[in-house]
Amino acid sequence: MKKMKKYILLSAVLLALSGTSYGQWTGPKKKPTEQKEVMYGPLVSAKRTDANMEAFRNYGLGQFIHWGVYAIPGNEWEGVSARGGAAASEWIRSWGGANAPKDWTKTYDNLYKSFSVKDFDAKKWAKQAKDMGAKYMIFTTKHHDGFALWPTKYSDYNISKTPYKKDIVKEVVDAYAAEGIDVYLYFSVLEWNNPDYMGKVPQTTEEKKRFDKFLAYTRNQLLELLDNYPTIKGLWFDGTWDASWKAAYDFTYKLEKEMREKHPGLVIGSRFRNDEYGARHFDSNGNLLGDYEQGWERKMPKEYEWLDGNDWDAVMTIPPNGWGYMKDWSGLYTKTTDDILDMLLNSVSMNGNFVLNFGPDGEGNMHPREDKIAKELGDWMKVNGEAVYGVRHTDLPLSKYGYYTQKGDDLYLTVFNRPVNGIVRIAVPKAATQVPVEAILLSTKVTLEVKHADIGLDLDKNTYYDVMVPNSFSSSRAFVIKMKLGTPVSKADKLMEAKM
Numbered sequence: 066m067k068k069m070k071k072y073i074l075l076s077a078v079l080l081a082l083s084g085t086s087y088g089q090w091t092g093p094k095k096k097p098t099e100q101k102e103v104m105y106g107p108l109v110s111a112k113r114t115d116a117n118m119e120a121f122r123n124y125g126l127g128q129f130i131h132w133g134v135y136a137i138p139g140n141e142w143e144g145v146s147a148r149g150g151a152a153a154s155e156w157i158r159s160w161g162g163a164n165a166p167k168d169w170t171k172t173y174d175n176l177y178k179s180f181s182v183k184d185f186d187a188k189k190w191a192k193q194a195k196d197m198g199a200k201y202m203i204f205t206t207k208h209h210d211g212f213a214l215w216p217t218k219y220s221d222y223n224i225s226k227t228p229y230k231k232d233i234v235k236e237v238v239d240a241y242a243a244e245g246i247d248v249y250l251y252f253s254v255l256e257w258n259n260p261d262y263m264g265k266v267p268q269t270t271e272e273k274k275r276f277d278k279f280l281a282y283t284r285n286q287l288l289e290l291l292d293n294y295p296t297i298k299g300l301w302f303d304g305t306w307d308a309s310w311k312a313a314y315d316f317t318y319k320l321e322k323e324m325r326e327k328h329p330g331l332v333i334g335s336r337f338r339n340d341e342y343g344a345r346h347f348d349s350n351g352n353l354l355g356d357y358e359q360g361w362e363r364k365m366p367k368e369y370e371w372l373d374g375n376d377w378d379a380v381m382t383i384p385p386n387g388w389g390y391m392k393d394w395s396g397l398y399t400k401t402t403d404d405i406l407d408m409l410l411n412s413v414s415m416n417g418n419f420v421l422n423f424g425p426d427g428e429g430n431m432h433p434r435e436d437k438i439a440k441e442l443g444d445w446m447k448v449n450g451e452a453v454y455g456v457r458h459t460d461l462p463l464s465k466y467g468y469y470t471q472k473g474d475d476l477y478l479t480v481f482n483r484p485v486n487g488i489v490r491i492a493v494p495k496a497a498t499q500v501p502v503e504a505i506l507l508s509t510k511v512t513l514e515v516k517h518a519d520i521g522l523d524l525d526k527n528t529y530y531d532v533m534v535p536n537s538f539s540s541s542r543a544f545v546i547k548m549k550l551g552t553p554v555s556k557a558d559k560l561m562e563a564k565m
């Protein structure tokens with residue numbers, strides 16, 4: 066028993082010290098040189114190949130929806146902007162400083178009484194997402210303010226107490242399922258307004274009692290979501306960075322196990338929990354905690370190698386860090402459809418999904434710019450989606466013209482940088498047994514000439530194939546060249562090396 070006590074004390078100390086998580090989102094992951102005994106590591110042994118994970122790998126494009134009572138103020142109050150006073154629009158409850166309204170949280174915590182969402186139409190949202198080409202959607206059931214968009218039995222702070230009354234989560238789940246779009250439910254662990262929540266590790270008996278009550282409440286709500294909405298494919302966790310949650314690694318380990326047993330095939334990202342040393346996303350030995358890397362938020366991996374072969378998705382806002390609805394986008398750079406296409410193709414070229422965020426207003430309307438982007442993105446996906454869905458990374462040398470994706474012996478190059486001479490040069494290792502032998506423009510199905518261009522550069526490991534894009538072809542947006550890979554008809558000659 067004494068040994069156990071020492072162990073628990075040691076791990077608590079380590080936990081407190083180890084603020085860092087192995088998951089570096091800013092560069093290649095350096096696997097720890099020494100492996101250590103980890104009791105609370107991954108619950109999923111290897112890369113899953115079941116239907117839900119195969120579907121995840123094939124999604125390509127997803128939609129995130131942040132919606133809650135924070136949409137009513139829309140990042141301002143009585144004409145005063147919260148910009149700079151709160152971290153983001155859905156963080157407006159934490160608005161502080163000189164400009165913040167007096168007794169703001171009292172005001173905020175009564176917003177639910179005016180949450181009538183008179184324009185809310187889940188079917189309209191789902192149709193828009195379908196037309197945009199989204200294959201999965203992540204929906205905020207409850208954000209950090211604790212307001213639940215479903216009639217939870219475990220808190221009175223929920224949709225049933227609003228003028229709208231009805232179960233918004235159910236309406237959204239059903240509408241998206243009817244459009245064939247998989248639903249993942251977003252769940253924030255932390256709750257700013259919950260008296261039993263605390264960010265720090267509970268110390269006193271009273272604090273431990275309160276936080277244990279909070280953990281039981283969290284478990285109840287999660288099991289309730291799985292009971293109420295059995296068709297969902299995954300849970301998307303957030304707000305799991307506080308020391309209190311990190312110290313509850315035994316609870317979170319057991320809860321993940323329980324949820325997976327209750328809902329076979331459930332997909333859970335790496336943000337849910339940590340190991341006993343406090344390592345999040347990846348345990349202290351560098352093993353992924355969850356089914357996919359869930360740390361690419363408003364950032365993109367620079368190289369495929371950074372992903373270490375893990376599944377992942379990148380979640381992205383249109384205005385900078387604008388997850389919940391913002392009335393005022395002025396003065397901000399807001400991403401264009403072309404920016405989003407670039408990030409989407411970049412993601413799928415590295416075996417990831419790209420998830421674009423929408424933040425409906427307090428009545429349930431998408432922002433006009435979101436409507437515009439959804440339409441433009443959908444128009445592009447209708448013609449070129451073949452280069453995005455169900456594709457995988459290819460090991461060819463990177464192209465300077467755009468992003469490669471591959472499906473069997475179909476190789477796609479989505480061109481963002483069109484060469485002025487019309488020659489799209491594909492570098493292929495000289496030793497390759499599969500090279501581009503045919504090509505078409507995906508949008509027009511017009512056949513393109515493919516020429517072997519063995520430049521004969523000394524020391525060059527590659528040979529080249531030129532795909533000729535006719536000047537007559539015009540495109541105001543990225544376009545896709547679809548190539549067929551086959552056996553090379555001409556071998557790159559072994560040339561003598563220059564003497565010098």
Ligand code: FHN
Nearest residue numbers: 153155156303304362380388
């Ligand atoms: O704090 C949240 C934030 O409000 C937003 O929900 C994003 C989207 O995933 N997640 C957290 C910030 O990392």
